[in-house]
Amino acid sequence: MSEGRRVTSADVAREAGVSRATVSYVLNGVPHQKIPEATRQRVWDAAARLGYAPSAAARALRTGRSEIVLGLLPDWPIEHVLGRLIQQLTNAFAENGLTFVVHSSAHPGRPLRDIWKAMTPAAVLALQEFDDLEAEAMRAAGIEVVMAMHGSVRGEPRPPLVSEHPIGALQARHLAAPHRRLGYAYPDLPGLDVLAQPRLDGVRKVCAELDMPEPDVRTVPLDAVGAAEAVKGWLAADPPVTGICAFNDNVALAVLAGLSHLGLRAPRDLAVIGVDDITGASLAQPPLTTVVRDTDAIARGLARRVVDTLGGKEIPAEPLRDGLLLRVRESA
């Protein structure tokens, strides 16, 4: 059938024997119009029969905003968790009639401004920290801006939507039982500070609460030799470090490799706990104890936040609460 030409609401109107306006009212469920059930049904049927899908472009042009939520990806590697989060966000937004679309703003070939000016998304969900001026400009253009990470707008700092703090705290609390001195394996990638700092703060806080000394923080590169250096440092510390909270599983894997490089082994010589439960975690020698977060809950929460904000509801500033799960294996 219809070769090329797209089905418009005018086609539906003709098919249903009503005017275009009526079609629009029915399909959008406009409340203050008295339209009898019979007519409604005719319109619904006609639309279905023709396979009508409204043009997002026309709609966006008319209303001044699209139904697109733009996700800004961070420039650090997209691994397991982040990948899953993207898929889950897509689904969560789809359930709310929004199309989630991600854009890597890593090495912008075009300035970010062009991107959002062009697509006029209803909202922008920043999965990374980003420029305040940019955020302000978006707001001025009528775009809702939601940040998942730490971020401040016009100087007024607001808490991150997704809080990293509890992750470090959980790691520390797990290790604290047998271990009296903890170390923190900090990632070797500058961009990760937004995540790493709050996690480390969580560890610090628990140490303080339990009257333990400050955690011994060392940057751990993702290679066995470099990691071995950090391990040597920990073991030589005074008092010696016996348990390591790693920024994530990859860093934890590096610590394990460092240990192995020195002929040592977890948890005997040094206990290690990671974050994320990547595939390699359960396959490591020894299998890695790790913290998993409920990314689906985060995705839903984030989506709801955005939807509510778009709906005009005022949102509490508190972070989302997402379940954390401790997956205990052998490394700690």
Place this chain on the structure above:
Amino acid sequence: MSEGRRVTSADVAREAGVSRATVSYVLNGVPHQKIPEATRQRVWDAAARLGYAPSAAARALRTGRSEIVLGLLPDWPIEHVLGRLIQQLTNAFAENGLTFVVHSSAHPGRPLRDIWKAMTPAAVLALQEFDDLEAEAMRAAGIEVVMAMHGSVRGEPRPPLVSEHPIGALQARHLAAPHRRLGYAYPDLPGLDVLAQPRLDGVRKVCAELDMPEPDVRTVPLDAVGAAEAVKGWLAADPPVTGICAFNDNVALAVLAGLSHLGLRAPRDLAVIGVDDITGASLAQPPLTTVVRDTDAIARGLARRVVDTLGGKEIPAEPLRDGLLLRVRESA
């Protein structure tokens, strides 16, 4: 300044003291119009001064297509390589004035059809196999469809744009020197067949060329115990398998874990080679030998393909050629 209202081409026209049409001609570089350099400059300046960015919605409405390239993500986990590919595709398309946007079609909250009907992308880049009817429907709607994976349209099978074959071949050739019987560690996730089959075929072909027996294919689950079963099978085969080509690094890691579970070790008891060079590969015990592909080349190639297709050029059906690198470590 301009609180709320967006800058339109009419504003630019007023600022430059010309008509809207002239602005449009200048900014779009329409060839068959005689416009003196002086006027061009005035328009360019005015546009820059006002910070004009054309409305994608209006443009899309007018032209019937947007400048968006929709990437359809597969439903398998987005790891390292795929994540990097997404970022690189974004950049590659950006360099060509296109906005790359990905959508996870994993568990479609809405039918896929609604998505692309709504956003009318200029092209769809499927990173996974997908429905022929769907593809046909898109084509009918004037959307260019490009497939990165295996895919056939209306029954006529066409070769995949990104070929997986050479990966398996390279793995096999590397192992073939000391090893006379190879095994293939097949992933335990049905969706991965599109990738796994061609890779396995590559291994098969090399085995045949070198007068070696057929590879011994076993499905390897991502846990040590399950993987150990597969390992036992290989070692007990007749003639025994001594080298394993794994579908990817995670599967290779599983094989390593299986070996370790049995008190064995690579490469002494069984050589293992993976694909992707994920972070965990270099950190494994022993460090994993693996095949890396040049995803940046793939991204650029894919982007160019799409851009050329949109430009009306007829494209050769041959797959992209991407560099393959063998990263030799200790496991094989």
Place this chain on the structure above:
DNA sequence: TCGATTCACTTACGCGTGCCAGTTGAACGA
């Protein structure tokens, strides 16, 4: 019986573009 109200719609406008089909004014040839 008749104005008023309600119902069930329809008419018409404008969102910002791209681009076709003019229009203007100057230069030029006869």
Place this chain on the structure above:
DNA sequence: TCGTTCAACTGGCACGCGTAAGTGAATCGA
């Protein structure tokens, strides 16, 4: 002097939609 040509523009339509304002018929209260 007057067409004719051409460079350099401009006017205005259509894309598909949401929605404010209007319209004719039916119903109703007095």
